[in-house]
Amino acid sequence: MKKRGFSLIAILLMISATVFSQQVDLKGLIERKGTRRIRIAIPELVIRSEKSPELLTAASAIVSSLKYDLDFSLVFSVIGREEMSSLPPFDDRAFSFSAFEGIGAEALVAGNIRLEGGKLVLEVRVYDVKTRQMILGKRYRGELSQARYIAHTLADEIVLRYTGKPGIARSKIAFSSDRTGAKELFLMDYDGANVRQVTNFKSITIFPALSPDGKRIAFTSFFSGFPRLYLLTLALGEVKTLFSASGLNSTPSWSPDGKKIAFTSSKDGNAEIYILDLETGKLKRITHSPAIDTNPCFSPTGREIAFTSSRSGSPQIYIVDVDGANLRRLTYQGQYNDGATWSPDGLKIAYASRFGVRFDIFMINLKENVPYRLTIDAGSNESPAWSPDGKHIVFSSNRDGRYHIYVMNADGTDQRRLTRKGNNFTPSWSRGE
Numbered sequence: 126m127k128k129r130g131f132s133l134i135a136i137l138l139m140i141s142a143t144v145f146s147q148q149v150d151l152k153g154l155i156e157r158k159g160t161r162r163i164r165i166a167i168p169e170l171v172i173r174s175e176k177s178p179e180l181l182t183a184a185s186a187i188v189s190s191l192k193y194d195l196d197f198s199l200v201f202s203v204i205g206r207e208e209m210s211s212l213p214p215f216d217d218r219a220f221s222f223s224a225f226e227g228i229g230a231e232a233l234v235a236g237n238i239r240l241e242g243g244k245l246v247l248e249v250r251v252y253d254v255k256t257r258q259m260i261l262g263k264r265y266r267g268e269l270s271q272a273r274y275i276a277h278t279l280a281d282e283i284v285l286r287y288t289g290k291p292g293i294a295r296s297k298i299a300f301s302s303d304r305t306g307a308k309e310l311f312l313m314d315y316d317g318a319n320v321r322q323v324t325n326f327k328s329i330t331i332f333p334a335l336s337p338d339g340k341r342i343a344f345t346s347f348f349s350g351f352p353r354l355y356l357l358t359l360a361l362g363e364v365k366t367l368f369s370a371s372g373l374n375s376t377p378s379w380s381p382d383g384k385k386i387a388f389t390s391s392k393d394g395n396a397e398i399y400i401l402d403l404e405t406g407k408l409k410r411i412t413h414s415p416a417i418d419t420n421p422c423f424s425p426t427g428r429e430i431a432f433t434s435s436r437s438g439s440p441q442i443y444i445v446d447v448d449g450a451n452l453r454r455l456t457y458q459g460q461y462n463d464g465a466t467w468s469p470d471g472l473k474i475a476y477a478s479r480f481g482v483r484f485d486i487f488m489i490n491l492k493e494n495v496p497y498r499l500t501i502d503a504g505s506n507e508s509p510a511w512s513p514d515g516k517h518i519v520f521s522s523n524r525d526g527r528y529h530i531y532v533m534n535a536d537g538t539d540q541r542r543l544t545r546k547g548n549n550f551t552p553s554w555s556r557g558e
Contacts, residue, residue: 162202163287166230166254167192168215170247174239183245183272184238190273191234193316194280194294199516199534200287204230217250222257230254234283245269251283261286273318293513296556299323299333299342300521300530304547310344310357315512315554317530317543323357324364334377334386335555342553343367343377343386354388354401368401368408376420380427387411387421387430398432400447411449423447424467431455431465431474442476455489458496462487464508468535469515475499477507477520486520488535499537508551511535519543519552 170184195201208228213221217235225233236249244266251261261283265275274295281292296315301308307327313320324330326348334343342357354367354374368374372391379386386401398411398421412418416436423430427447434443442455442465456462459478466475472491477484483505487496500506504524511518512532519532528548533540 163200163231164204164229165195165201165232165234166204166209166225166228167195167234168209168212168217171215171217171237172239173237174241177240179269180238180240180245183269186272187236187238187247187276187279190276190294190316191280194277194292195283197316197517198280198284198292198294198514200284201232204228217248222252222254225254232260240269241266245272245275247275247279249279251286273314277314290514291556293556296513296554297335297339298519298530298543298552298554299335300544300549300552301331301333302544302547302549304549308550310342311549312342312359313543315532317545320544323359323362332376332551333553334379335553336379337381337383337555339555341383343379343388345375345377354386367403378422378430380423381425382427385423385427387423389419389421398430398445400430411445411447413449420463420465422465422467425469425471431467433463433465442474455494456496459487466510466518468511469513473535475509475511475518477509486518486537488518497537499533500540503540506531510552510554512554513556519554521550521552 167188169188172180172184192203196203211228212224217237231254233252233254234249235252236247238247245268247265249263250259252259263282267275277294280294284292293315297312298315299310299312302311308329308331309322310324310330310333311320312323326346328346328348330344330346332345340359344355345352346355352373352375353369354377355364356367357364370390370392373396374388374390377386377388384403386403388399389396390399395415396417396419398418400409400411411430414434414436416434418432418434421430421432429444429446431442431444433440440461440463442462443452444455445452459480461479462476464477473488474491475486475488478487484507485501486499486506486509488499489496504522506520506522509518509520516535517532518535519530521528522531528550529542530544530549530552531540531542
C-alpha cells in the first residue's frame with residue numbers, strides 16, 4: 126500500500142546552513158553554571174530587502190518560533206517585550222552590548238533577513254554579552270514557507286552550542302485522533318504546529334510508535350478486519366504488515382537501535398509480550414503468565430522492558446530483561462498502573478496510575494523507587510511519553526472535556542495543550558526532521 130509522501134527531505138535539500146565566522150566553544154557551559162537559565166535577548170530581525178508582506182510574516186514567524194523553542198528548552202530565559210522596549214531600535218551591524226547588559230542579558234541573538242532570488246536568507250550571530258564574543262554565526266537559505274523550520278534548526282544549533290547536547294525543536298509527535306470521524310494517525314511538530322494526517326484507513330488505527338530516528342511509525346490498525354501490526358515509512362508513505370497472527374496485536378515499542386519491536390500479542394491464546402527482529406523476522410516470546418501482559422517499553426539500553434501485567438491481581442508495572450529473566454515488580458500503589466515509558470537517561474519511568482475513577486501521570490526515580498505525582502485534579506491523564514532530551518513529558522488528558530495532547534516539564538510544571546480538534550490519544554515523541 127502506498128500513500129502520498131510528506132517527508133521533509135525536500136525541505137532539507139532546499140535549506141542550506143553556512144557557518145560564516147569563527148565560533149567560541151561553549152560546550153558544557155550549562156553544566157558549569159548549574160540549572161539556572163541563561164537570559165537571552167532576541168530583538169526583531171533587521172529587514173535587508175524590500176519589506177513585502179510575505180517577508181515580514183516570515184521574519185515574525187522566525188522570531189516567535191525561536192523564542193518559544195529556546196524558552197521550552199529550559200536552557201534559556203527569553204527576555205520579555207517590556208524589558209526590550211527600553212532599548213533603542215536594533216541594528217545587527219551597530220548596537221551596544223552595554224545596553225543589553227543593562228537589562229540583564231547574558232546572550233544576544235542578532236540577525237537580519239532578506240529575499241534573494243526569491244529565497245529567504247537569514248543571517249544570525251549569537252553573542253556572549255559579557256565577553257562580546259560571538260558564540261555562533263550561521264546563514265540559512267530556504268523558501269518563505271520554511272520560516273518556522275529554519276527557526277527550529279537555529280534553536281537546535283544554539284542549544285547544542287551551549288550544552289553540547291542536541292535540541293528538540295525539530296522533533297515530532299505522533300498520535301491517534303478521531304477528528305476525521307475514524308481513528309487515524311497524525312503527526313505534528315513538537316509545539317503542536319503543522320498537524321498532518323498520515324493514515325487514511327477509515328478504521329480504528331491506534332498506538333503509534335515513532336522509530337528512534339523519526340522516519341517510521343509502527344502501529345495497530347483494524348482496517349483489514351483484525352488488529353494487526355503495521356509499519357509506515359514516512360518519506361515514502363508506504364505501509365507494510367509487521368505482524369498479523371490471529372488475536373490481538375498491539376502497543377508496539379521500538380528498541381533504541383531501531384532494529385526490534387516489542388509488542389503485545391494474544392496469538393497463543395493469552396496476551397503476552399513478544400519481540401520481533403525486523404531484519405530476520407525472528408519472533409521471541411518474553412513473558413509466560415496466565416495473566417494479561419501488555420504495553421511494553423524498551424529501556425534506553427535495550428536490555429530491559431517495562432510492561433503492564435495483571436499477574437498480581439490488578440494491573441501493575443513490571444520490568445523484565447529482554448531474555449525473559451529477572452522479572453521484578455515496580456509499582457505497588459494505585460488501582461491500575463499502565464503505560465510505562467522510560468526516560469532517555471534510563472533513570473526514571475513515567476506511567477499512568479488510577480486512583481478512584483481517573484488516571485494521573487506519575488514518575489518513579491529508579492534509584493529511589495518512590496512514585497511522584499505529576500498531574501492532579503485535572504481530568505484523566507494517560508499515555509505519557511518522554512521528549513528526546515528527557516526534559517518534558519507528553520500525554521493525553523480529558524481535562525477540557527475531550528481528550529487532547531498536552532505537554533509538561535518532567536517535574537509536572539508548565540502544562541500546555543497542543544491539539545485543538547477531536548479526541549486525541551497515545552502520543553509518541555521522537556526525534557525527526
